[in-house]
Every structure is written in C-alpha cells, then in structure tokens.
Amino acid sequence: MRKLLEFLIGKRHWFLFILLxxxxxxxxxxxxxYQRNIMFSSANVVTGYIASISGSVTSYLNLRDxxxxxxxxxxxxxxxxxxxxxxxxxxxxxxxxxKGFAPDSAEQFPYSFVVADVVNNSVTHLSNYITVNxxxxxxxxxxxxxxxxxxxxxxxxxxxxxxxxxxxxxxPKFRLSCKVLGSSYFGSLSWNGRNxxxxxxxxxxxxxxxxxxxxxxxxxxxxxxPSGIIVGTVADFEKQHDDNFYSLQVKLATDFQxxxxxxxxxxxxQAEQIGVEQEAKRND
Amino acid sequence: xxxxxxRSFIYFVVFVLIQVLILNNIHFLRIATPFLYLYFIIKMxxxxxxxxxxxxxxxxxxVIDMFSNTPGMHAAACTLAGFCREPLIRVFMGKDLPEGxxxxxxxxxxxxxxxxxxxxxxxQHTALFMIESLTLFDPLFLVVRILSSVVMTTLLxxxxxxxxxxxQKSGE
Numbered sequence: 403m404r405k406l407l408e409f410l411i412g413k414r415h416w417f418l419f420i421l422l423x424x425x426x427x428x429x430x431x432x433x434x435x436y437q438r439n440i441m442f443s444s445a446n447v448v449t450g451y452i453a454s455i456s457g458s459v460t461s462y463l464n465l466r467d468x469x470x471x472x473x474x475x476x477x478x479x480x481x482x483x484x485x486x487x488x489x490x491x492x493x494x495x496x497x498x499x500x501k502g503f504a505p506d507s508a509e510q511f512p513y514s515f516v517v518a519d520v521v522n523n524s525v526t527h528l529s530n531y532i533t534v535n536x537x538x539x540x541x542x543x544x545x546x547x548x549x550x551x552x553x554x555x556x557x558x559x560x561x562x563x564x565x566x567x568x569x570x571x572x573x574p575k576f577r578l579s580c581k582v583l584g585s586s587y588f589g590s591l592s593w594n595g596r597n598x599x600x601x602x603x604x605x606x607x608x609x610x611x612x613x614x615x616x617x618x619x620x621x622x623x624x625x626x627x628p629s630g631i632i633v634g635t636v637a638d639f640e641k642q643h644d645d646n647f648y649s650l651q652v653k654l655a656t657d658f659q660x661x662x663x664x665x666x667x668x669x670x671x672q673a674e675q676i677g678v679e680q681e682a683k684r685n686d
Numbered sequence: 687x688x689x690x691x692x693r694s695f696i697y698f699v700v701f702v703l704i705q706v707l708i709l710n711n712i713h714f715l716r717i718a719t720p721f722l723y724l725y726f727i728i729k730m731x732x733x734x735x736x737x738x739x740x741x742x743x744x745x746x747x748x749v750i751d752m753f754s755n756t757p758g759m760h761a762a763a764c765t766l767a768g769f770c771r772e773p774l775i776r777v778f779m780g781k782d783l784p785e786g787x788x789x790x791x792x793x794x795x796x797x798x799x800x801x802x803x804x805x806x807x808x809x810q811h812t813a814l815f816m817i818e819s820l821t822l823f824d825p826l827f828l829v830v831r832i833l834s835s836v837v838m839t840t841l842l843x844x845x846x847x848x849x850x851x852x853x854q855k856s857g858e
Contacts, residue, residue, distance in 0.1 A: 427762055429751070434756070
C-alpha cells in the first residue's frame with residue numbers, strides 16, 4: 403500500500419498533466435463551433451452507415467405488408483384507369499369530331515419522383531426527423547416534397563451525398579397548405595406534438611362545407627407538392643376562438659410508425675415558380 | 687524561494703502583456719504569429735518540480751486563451767510543452783546541471799540553449815496548430831504555418847534572451 407502511494411506521488415505530474423489536458427480539450431470542444439462541428443460530422447458518417455445497415459435488415463421484415471399495400475394501390479389505380487378509359491370512350495363516342503380534348507404533346511408533366519428507403523425514423527420526439535438513403539448524388543435537393551404510397555410524408559430539409567433528412571408532418575416546424583377535396587378553400591396543416599395519428603388543419607374559412615370522413619388533399623400552392631395528394635381524412639372539427647375559421651382534426655393517411663419506402667418528388671419548375679414569386683414580392 | 691516566485695510572477699505579467707497587446711496582432715504574411723509568452727515557461731529555474739511547471743504552463747495558456755478568444759487551445763498546447771520541458775533539458779544538457787539555475791546562453795551554452803528553445807517551441811506550435819485545424823485538410827499549408835511560426839518565435843526568444851539583463855548578471 404505504501405509502495406503504491408509512493409508510486410502515485412512520484413508520478414503526480416502525470417496525473418496533473420492528464421487532468422489539465424482534459425480540461426483544456428473540454429474547453430476547446432465546448433467553446434469552439436468549428437472543432438465541435440468537425441467531431442460531429444465525422445460521427446454522423448458513422449451513424450448514417452450503421453443506420454443504413456440496420457435499415458436494410460429490417461426492411462425485409464415488413465415485405466409482406468408492403469406487398470399487400472402495393473397490390474391495393476395497384477388495384478385502385480387500375481380501377482381509376484378503367485374509369486377514365488370509360489369516360490374517354492364515352493366522350494369520343496359522343497362527339498365524333500372532338501379535338502379539343504387531345505393533350506398537347508409538347509406539354510410536359512412537370513413532376514417526377516425518386517424512390518428511397520427509410521433508414522432512420524422517429525415518431526416519439528416533439529420534433530421528428532426521417533433519414534432516407536438517397537442524397538445529392540441522386541438529384542435530391544432541399545425543399546423537395548416526399549410522399550409514401552398512402553399520402554404526404556414531409557419535405558426534404560438537408561442533403562448529404564448519399565443521405566437526406568426529411569422534416570415529416572410530425573414536426574411542428576412543418577406547415578402544409580391543404581384543402582378539403584372538392585372545395586378550393588385552403589388552410590394550413592400542422593402537428594400539435596401529441597398524437598402521431600392526427601394533425602390539425604387551421605384557418606379553414608367557416609363557409610366551407612364538409613363532413614367527418616371527407617378527404618383532405620394538398621392544395622398545390624407551394625410548388626413542393628402537386629395538388630390533390632391525399633393528406634388524411636377529417637376526424638373531428640371545431641370553431642376557432644375568433645369564430646371565422648374552422649379548426650379540423652385530420653387523421654393522417656400516412657402511417658409514420660411503419661414507414662419503409664418513400665417517393666421524393668422532383669418538380670422541374672419549382673425554381674422557376676419560386677423565382678417569379680420572389681420577383682413579384684420584390685417589385686411590390 | 688519567495689524571490690523565485692516574485693521573479694516568475696514578473697516574467698509572467700510582462701510577457702503575457704507583450705503577447706496579448708502587441709504580438710497577437712501580428713500575422714506575418716497572414717500565416718505566422720510569434721508566441722513570445724513561451725519565454726516565461728522556458729526561463730523557469732532548472733530543477734523546479736514537473737508538477738509546478740505543468741501547472742504554470744497551463745495557467746499561462748489559459749490566460750492567453752482568454753485574451754485571444756481561443757478557449758482551451760493554447761492551454762492544451764502549453765500543458766503538453768511544459769510536460770516535455772524537463773525531459774528536453776535532460777536530453778540536451780545531461781543530468782549534471784546544478785539545481786536552481788535559469789536556462790540562458792551562459793548556463794546552457796549558445797547551441798544548447800538554441801536547441802532547447804527550438805524543440806520546446808516546435809512541440810508547442812505543432813500541438814497548437816493541430817488542435818486549431820483538427821483535420822489534415824490542407825497538410826502542406828499546416829506545415830508551412832507551423833514552421834514559419836516556429837522560426838519567428840524562436841528568433842524572437844533568442845533575441846530577447848540576448849538583451850536580457852538578468853541572465854547576463856546571474857551567469858557571472
């Protein structure tokens with residue numbers, strides 16, 4: 403024991419050295435944003451890689467459900483196609499020389515999408531984020547809209563080379579312009595931070611007519627989402643305090659707790675639309 | 687003992703003031719800054735305990751950090767350099783130095799003092815600039831910065847030593 407004590411006292415400059423170095427490095431780390439960011443970003447590469455491995459394993463477990471969902475969606479689309487085909491046939495039969503219906507072949511539909519796998523997902527926090535395995539190299543840029551097979555998911559916030567982070571509907575920072583299907587008045591959808599199945603649609607004018615169970619879709623005013631993508635259904639509603647607007651509780655169509663594949667929407671004309679809107683504001 | 691403390695204190699105040707008021711504003715060709723305050727650690731008497739040297743090096747680093755707004759960087763580098771001070775003296779001068787003398791041209795000899803200062807400054811500057819950049823993003827520029835600062839600091843310390851009245855007296 404005495405030998406040990408003597409040894410420790412003899413080496414006390416070592417302990418002092420290590421202690422003071424630790425203090426200095428803590429000071430460096432806590433007070434310098436540059437050093438902290440370097441440590442953080444190198445850590446992020448590692449966590450992203452690990453998350454993508456675990457995501458590729460767990461994605462197999464849900465294949466059965468995904469398959470079923472896809473079949474359902476397929477069936478719906480087939481029905482829709484038949485319906486439209488029917489209408490088209492009827493129109494052609496009715497008006498033999500109807501030419502105005504033919505679409506302009508030079509007109510290009512301005513949206514396309516990229517399919518991505520979810521590698522990290524949170525639903526339990528107040529501000530939730532989703533990470534997917536497509537990034538800058540796949541043509542993803544911030545502010546692109548993201549949808550799942552069932553409905554709207556969120557919007558791309560930051561991208562790295564191979565990953566991007568999505569702010570989903572389950573994040574109070576994200577507000578989405580929505581309308582009741584069939585009417586053209588729009589309100590603003592946001593999450594209140596409590597239940598992952600529901601969100602609130604506020605500022606909807608009082609004279610809009612709707613019932614419980616009606617479908618809520620995107621309004622298409624934001625250049626991020628095309629109009630008419632399903633967001634959810636009306637679960638409940640009440641008048642707001644100032645009495646001129648409705649506040650709706652919307653049951654979200656997307657099941658955020660079992661999210662596997664998402665589609666990231668590219669809008670070729672987004673930059674153009676935002677540019678012309680900003681110019682209009684500047685000229686105002 | 688009291689005399690020694692007082693002397694160290696005066697050295698500390700004078701050179702830290704020179705450093706923060708004048709030398710911190712020098713960025714020669716935007717790459718090199720001389721760090722003269724290391725002179726305070728270099729001139730501590732031979733044979734003072736390593737605990738003492740490490741502790742005072744840390745204090746000097748922290749004070750410089752406070753003034754130059756780089757929390758922890760100088761402190762970490764100085765602590766490392768102070769820790770290496772005694773082994774350096776032993777390597778360059780051997781063990782048979784009388785205790786309590788101050789490192790100077792007369793006690794160490796010109797070559798010995800120069801080598802001691804150069805290696806001390808090299809250790810401190812390498813640690814400092816490594817902590818500051820933290821990545822090897824532009825290694826050539828990092829090396830240029832380290833070497834140019836080392837040259838400036840070493841030259842400045844040797845110059846100050848040549849004009850130091852105290853070391854000329856104590857050598858007699």
